[in-house]
Amino acid sequence: MTPLFIVISAPSGAGKTTLCDLLLQNYPEITYSVSCTTREPRLNEEDGVDYHFLTVESFKRLLDEGRFLEHARVHDNYYGTLRDPIEDALKEGQCVLLDIDVAGAAQIREQVARLPEDAPMRRGFIDIFIRAPSRDDLEARLNSRGTDSPEVIEKRLRNADAELARAGEYRYQVVNDDLDTAFKRLCDIINVRAGLV
Numbered sequence: 001m002t003p004l005f006i007v008i009s010a011p012s013g014a015g016k017t018t019l020c021d022l023l024l025q026n027y028p029e030i031t032y033s034v035s036c037t038t039r040e041p042r043l044n045e046e047d048g049v050d051y052h053f054l055t056v057e058s059f060k061r062l063l064d065e066g067r068f069l070e071h072a073r074v075h076d077n078y079y080g081t082l083r084d085p086i087e088d089a090l091k092e093g094q095c096v097l098l099d100i101d102v103a104g105a106a107q108i109r110e111q112v113a114r115l116p117e118d119a120p121m122r123r124g125f126i127d128i129f130i131r132a133p134s135r136d137d138l139e140a141r142l143n144s145r146g147t148d149s150p151e152v153i154e155k156r157l158r159n160a161d162a163e164l165a166r167a168g169e170y171r172y173q174v175v176n177d178d179l180d181t182a183f184k185r186l187c188d189i190i191n192v193r194a195g196l197v
Contacts, residue, residue, distance in 0.1 A: 001029065001194045003124050004095040005086060005112075009105050010130035011160030013141040015176040019130060020099050022183050027190070031089050033098040036062075039077035052082075070100070070107035081108070090120040095194070102129075102166045109169070126193050128186065129170035133177040135160070 006023075010016035023030055036052040038059050047053050054062075059078045063071060071080030081104070086096050100108070105127055115122040132138040138160055142153045167173055172189050176182040191197045 001093070001095075001196060003090040003093050003120060004030075004126055004190060004194055005090060005121050005124045006030070006095060006097045006190065007105050007108055007125070007127040008097065008099050008130060009102050009127075009163070009170070010176075011132070011138060011163045012156045013138045013145075013160070014130045014132045015141075015179065015182065016099060016130045018179065019174075019176065019183060019186055020097060023097060023186065023190070026187070027095065029093070030095040030097050033081060033086060033096050035079055035081050035100075036068075037077055037079045054078075069111050070104040072101075072103060083111075087121060090124060095124070095190075102163050102169070106166070106169060124193075126172065126189065127170045128172040128174060128189065129167045130174050130176055130182070131164065131167060133175055135164075137177075 008016060008020060020032075024032055034048060034050070034052055036054050036059060038054055038056045041047065041050070041053050045051065056078065059080065062068060062082070063080070067082055067084065068080040069083045069086065071078060073079075081098060081100070086098075089096050098108075109127065112122050112125045117123070132141060135157070139153070139157055142148065142156055148156070174182050174185045174189075
C-alpha cells in the first residue's frame with residue numbers, strides 16, 4: 001500500500017467531519033494529523049489529541065525554523081501543521097489525513113510541489129474537496145444544526161462561496177448528496193491511489 005497524504009477541505013456544513021471520522025474508523029492505517037494552535041484549549045479539548053497547544057513564542061520559533069507545512073493567523077491566534085510528524089508517519093507506512101481550509105491546502109500544495117518526485121509526501125499526496133449538492137442544500141444543513149445565529153450562518157455561506165470558487169484547485173471533488181455514496185466515492189479514490197485495487 002502506498003502511504004497517502006490525504007488533504008480534505010470543505011465548506012462548513014458539507015459533511016467533512018463525518019466523512020473524515022468514517023475514514024478513520026474504516027482504515028486503521030490512516031492517522032489523523034493534529035494541528036498546532038496558540039489559542040486556549042476549550043472544555044474537553046486534550047493537548048495532542050484535538051490540537052498541540054503552544055505558546056505564541058514556541059509557535060513563532062517553529063515558524064522561524066521552517067517547521068510548518070502551512071500556517072495562518074486567525075482571530076489573533078496562530079494555527080499550523082508541522083511537517084515532521086507527517087513525514088515520519090509516511091516513512092513508517094502510515095497514511096495521514098489532514099482536514100484543512102482552502103488557504104492551508106493551497107500552502108501545502110505549493111510546498112509539496114517543491115519536493116523531489118520520489119519524496120513520500122509528494123508521491124502520496126492527494127487533495128479532495130467535499131461539497132454539498134447545492135448552496136441551498138448547504139444553507140438548509142447549517143440551519144438544521146440549530147447552533148448558529150442567522151448572522152453566523154450568513155457569514156458561513158459567504159465563506160462557502162469563496163471556498164467553492166477554489167474547488168477547482170483540488171484534484172478530486174466529492175459531492176456529499178448521500179453520505180453512503182459520498183463515503184464510497186472517497187474510499188474509491190483512496191483505494192486506487194493507495195494501490196489497493
